[in-house]
Amino acid sequence: MLTVLLADDERLIRTALATLLPLEEDLEIIAESADGAEAVRQFEQLRPDIAILDLDMPVLDGLQAASQMLAIVPDQAILILTRHARPGVLRRALRLGVRGFLGKDTDPEEIASAAVAVAQGARVIDPAVSARALTTDSPLTQREEDVLRVTGEGYSVRDIARLLHLSPGTVRNYLSSAIRKTGTRTRHDAARHARDNDWL
Helix, strand or coil: CEEEEEECCCHHHHHHHHHHHHHHCCEEEEEEECCHHHHHHHHHHHCCCEEEEECCCCCCCHHHHHHHHHHHCCCCEEEEEECCCCHHHHHHHHHHCCCEEEECCCCHHHHHHHHHHHHCCCCEECHHHHHHHHHCCCCCCHHHHHHHHHHHCCCCHHHHHHHHCCCHHHHHHHHHHHHHHHCCCCHHHHHHHHHHCCCC
16 A cells, blocks of 8 residues: 655645545555645655645645655655646656656546556656657756746846855846847746747
């Protein structure tokens, strides 16, 4: 029996998964969370075999929560579920060490099977998202993607520098390069362009 922490801010989906997943595989839901920060607190206390995380959650999103969990247990089995399966998000998840990434429209039977596979060390990626990630030709470096992603969240250059542990001058250089590569005029336009092209 594998223990599961389930985090999703949509109560209906969380309840449905908590009910259906144990019917498909030998899974025991030992904790449910409505936001990423709560999920990390429960993870620290309970150390489940698998963490199934919604990507879009309040306080900490799924990737932020995953990053903190992996800092605690580097080989932790994590499965991300999302409605917005963008290739850029998949690339970030893989860089973090997340081994499972599926759309929320996946059948519960497949989600349960994926959770078990991820717990056993396998990688399970939504085929459609994987194909798009492979064919997306982003000209941006990882750091340029990072600064544009934070820019898109409304932060100032100084805030971006603090969040990414860079100097403001380095952030400006990355932003300038990203603006040039995207053919836009401002950092906000560059962030929008990158998101529209699924680079973030």
